[in-house]
Amino acid sequence: MTAKLHCLGASxxxxxxxxxxxxxxxxxxxxxxxxxxxxxxPTYPADIxxxxxxxxxxxHAHLDHSGYVPNLYRFSKIPWYGTPPTYDIADILWKDTMKIQQHDLPWTNAHYKKAMKYWHPIMYKHKTSVRETTFEFTDAGHIIGAAMIHASYNNKKILYTGDFKLEHSRLHEGAKIPKEKVDALIIETTYADRDHPDRKTLEKKFVDEIKETLNEGGTVLCPAFAVGRSQELIRIIRAHDKDVPIYLDGMSKAVSSIYLKYKKYLYDYENFNRDLDxxxxxxxxQDRKNATRGPNVIISTAGMMEGGPALNYIKYLNRESKVLFTGYCVEGTNGWRLQNKGQLRVDKNILEVELPVEYMDFSAHAGRTDLHKLVKSTNPEKVVCVHGDSAQAENFALxxxxxxxxAVAPKFEDKLTLF
Ligand SMILES: [Zn+2]
Ligand SMILES: [Zn+2]
Structure with missing residues (x-):
């Protein structure tokens, strides 16, 4: 009656x-x-x-959690469970993956279709059983439909946090800390070494920067992730200013329309609905031209500027404009290069960018204090620290x-005994 965990990635x-x-x-x-x-x-999980x-x-739908689901249907016919927003958004992201990677993908359109067919909806706080193991999803406060997964087996409890945030944001109320003790906790550690800046102060700074740039005749380009961040930025700007002209470009448009389908999954749905109008x-x-004529705010994918319309906009912005990043950029990506070197790589050419660039930490993940809070209140017998780079995961375990x-920070392909 033991529970084991094989770490296939995010270790x-x-x-x-x-x-x-x-x-x-x-x-x-x-x-x-x-x-x-x-x-x-792209790199994939260990072969199973x-x-x-x-x-x-x-x-949840973010590709680092859902992106290999279609590949399952090369060798299995298992059901996969996710909330309805996860299903709808994964659909958009998987189709986009096929468009970008085409023949370099291990899976094909046929596997994608099977994946869509083998989905089983699961709602927050509803239980489902796989043999004698019961699973329950609760709101993770991270993006729409994101869940923490609670498993119970043989009267013991396992909590897999996925990506989570305890703090209230504009569109999500934040995850509730489970009241009961868990036996094994598998916890993300993306930001185990620091706390995020105070939201209220940061929001004000963000909106002030926008107003200042627009007053000087410039445009603010916000390269932002299509799922979660773009929608949050719209709500933040509109909560402070009803009139600033906002242009939304890239995959965020389709994702925002999905957000409107799910009133129950959003905090402040009414305002967000109005914002989109x-x-x-x-x-x-023509819209693109109007956007760069400014002074405007342009929210566009890709968040790390690896392709997407965000990359094209930059060439057309005037000297008074500014680039505001609100999400993390992986080292080596264009977003990282722009923030650290003032350069972009476009079709193998290096483009020097003279515009001011700034980063503001609007993370949808728990910071250090909240990670500790979750560990303390669930008081687990075993903690598995995942979804953090080596330093974060190892130091947190230590x-x-x-x-x-x-506590342990497993390595890729490690097999652990949870209880
Ligand atoms: Zn995520
Ligand atoms: Zn993640």
Missing amino acids: REVGRSAFLLQTDSRVLLDYGVKIFDEAGK SNVKLDAAMIS SITFVDNL ELKEMGYD
């Missing part, structure tokens, strides 16, 4: 979250990809094609050990 790294939980059944907890490894190439699986539980969805060349917890 001392951020990306390709995938864990195989083995109780009386074999269930995947997430099955994602790492979009950019050190060489800028010869393992007899029973199901997959997908915490007040902005311009960039649909054609800290917890010093506090008396049995």
Whole structure:
């Protein structure tokens, strides 16, 4: 009656979250990809094609958690569980992956179609069983439909946090800390070494910067992730200013429309709905021209400026303009290069960018204090620190050990006994 965990990814790294939980059944907890490894190439979880699986539980749609689900249907016919928003957004992201990677993908359109067919909806606070193991999803406060996954087996509890945030943001109320003790906690450690800046202060700074730039005749370009961040930025700007002209471009448009389908999954749905009516969805060349004529705010994918319309906009901005990053950029990506070197790589050419560039930390992940809070209140017998780079995951495990917890930062392909 033991529970084991095979770490297929997100072990001392951020990306390709995938864990195989083995109780009386074999269930995947997430099955994602790492979009950019050190060489800028996609990397996949450890091979499990010869393992007899029973199901997959997908915490949320971000590709580092859901991106390899279609590949499951090359070798299995298992059901995968996710909330309805996760399903809808994964659909958009998987189609986009096929468009970008085409024949370099291990899976094809046929596998994608199967993946769409084998989805089983699961709502927050509803339970589902795979043999004698029960699973329950609760709101993780990270993006729309994101869940923490609670498993119970043989009267013992396992909590897999996925990506989570305890703090209230504009569109999500924040995850509730489980009241009961868990036996094994598998926790993300993306920001184990620091706390995020105070939201209120940061929001004000963000909006002030926008107003200042627009007053001087410039445009503010916010390269932002399509899922979660773009929608949050719209709500933040509109909560402070009803009139600033906002243009939304890239995949965020389709994702924002999905957000509107799910009132129950959003905090402040009414205002967000109204906000979307007040902005311009960039649909054609003329819209794009109008956007750069300024003074405007342009929110556009890609968040790390690896392609997407954000990259094109930069050439057309006037000297008074500014680039504001609000999300983390992986080293080696264009977003990172722009922030650290003032350069972009476009079709192998280096483009020097004279515009001021800034980064503001609007993270959708728990900071250090909240990670500790979750560990303390669930008081686990075993803690598995994942979804953090080597330094974050290892140091956090070490800290917890010093506090008396049995904590570990597993390596890729490690097999652990949870209880
Ligand atoms: Zn995420
Ligand atoms: Zn993640």
